[in-house]
Amino acid sequence: MGSSAYLDQIRDRVLVFDGATGTWLQRQDLTADDFGGPELEGCNEVLVDTRPDLIARMHREYLEAGADAIETNSFGSLRATLGEYGLGDRARELNEQAARIARQAADEAATPDRPRFVAGAMGPGTRFASLGQVRYAELRDQFAEQAAGLLEGGVDLLLLETQFDLLGAKAAINGARRAMQEVGREVPIQVQVTIELTGRMLPGTEIGAALIALDAMRPDVIGINCATGPEEMGEHVRHLSQHARTPISVLPNAGLPSIVDGKMHYDLTAEDFTAYLTRFVREFGVRVVGGCCGTTPEHIAAIAATLSAA
Numbered sequence: 001m002g003s004s005a006y007l008d009q010i011r012d013r014v015l016v017f018d019g020a021t022g023t024w025l026q027r028q029d030l031t032a033d034d035f036g037g038p039e040l041e042g043c044n045e046v047l048v049d050t051r052p053d054l055i056a057r058m059h060r061e062y063l064e065a066g067a068d069a070i071e072t073n074s075f076g077s078l079r080a081t082l083g084e085y086g087l088g089d090r091a092r093e094l095n096e097q098a099a100r101i102a103r104q105a106a107d108e109a110a111t112p113d114r115p116r117f118v119a120g121a122m123g124p125g126t127r128f129a130s131l132g133q134v135r136y137a138e139l140r141d142q143f144a145e146q147a148a149g150l151l152e153g154g155v156d157l158l159l160l161e162t163q164f165d166l167l168g169a170k171a172a173i174n175g176a177r178r179a180m181q182e183v184g185r186e187v188p189i190q191v192q193v194t195i196e197l198t199g200r201m202l203p204g205t206e207i208g209a210a211l212i213a214l215d216a217m218r219p220d221v222i223g224i225n226c227a228t229g230p231e232e233m234g235e236h237v238r239h240l241s242q243h244a245r246t247p248i249s250v251l252p253n254a255g256l257p258s259i260v261d262g263k264m265h266y267d268l269t270a271e272d273f274t275a276y277l278t279r280f281v282r283e284f285g286v287r288v289v290g291g292c293c294g295t296t297p298e299h300i301a302a303i304a305a306t307l308s309a310a
Contacts (some may be wrong), residue, residue, distance in 0.1 A: 017290025066304025099153020266294025
């Protein structure tokens with residue numbers, strides 16, 4: 001493991017990440033105007049340009065809840081994904097802006113004895129490299145472009161999350177390293193796969209094979225996020241705890257989704273969610289916890305309070 005303030009902190013204590021961006025934004029009753037027009041509605045990533053005040057407020061709420069690290073609003077800011085809204089050429093700029101907003105919020109919340117970190121969020125994109133939907137080199141170069149913007153905006157680490165395809169994860173890691181060379185800034189890489197209810201990644205990879213493949217690429221932290229709640233992640237986390245050579249991160253959804261009154265609903269309360277994550281920390285030595293879909297500042301406040309009291 002390399003050295004950085006982020007990795008040093010993980011060695012000393014368990015770090016808490018923020019919760020879901022999409023869930024928080026859905027509570028804000030946004031209209032097409034917030035996104036810059038009907039043709040951009042639903043593109044959460046453009047909000048760093050059209051509503052930076054809103055994104056800053058989201059970061060502040062998670063920091064006030066007790067998050068040690070916040071994720072940039074850049075999950076879908078790959079050139080190809082933004083291209084679906086005609087924003088592909090703005091990829092680097094939007095990533096840098098996302099990082100600057102988060103950086104300012106984190107710096108304002110930091111104290112000498114409690115740093116706050118910014119994770120550059122890099123989602124998997126929407127196309128499978130393993131199925132030939134996108135060429136590996138093209139995907140790698142798009143991740144490099146995204147990572148360069150995030151690095152220039154001041155992130156402390158790059159978070160390659162919700163990776164559903166190992167070839168895509170490889171493209172993300174190698175793209176991130178190219179960007180670090182280009183920008184001249186080295187930061188840790190945290191890579192998280194997503195395991196479906198089947199117990200496997202989308203192409204059928206189980207956690208053991210995923211860990212072997214990822215370990216060979218030497219990321220600094222390996223983990224799991226999204227797809228399911230913490231209950232369904234238990235055995236995968238156990239495997240990581242027994243075999244991973246890196247610190248482990250776990251950012252589950254707030255349980256499994258259901259439709260209630262026409263809206264997506266996740267059933268785990270903040271207390272239930274916290275009970276699972278606390279067990280992962282105590283029994284499996286997990287070093288980074290946080291929330292994915294359906295989690296809110298209330299979920300993060302509960303886990304942060306429980307861990308700080310431990």
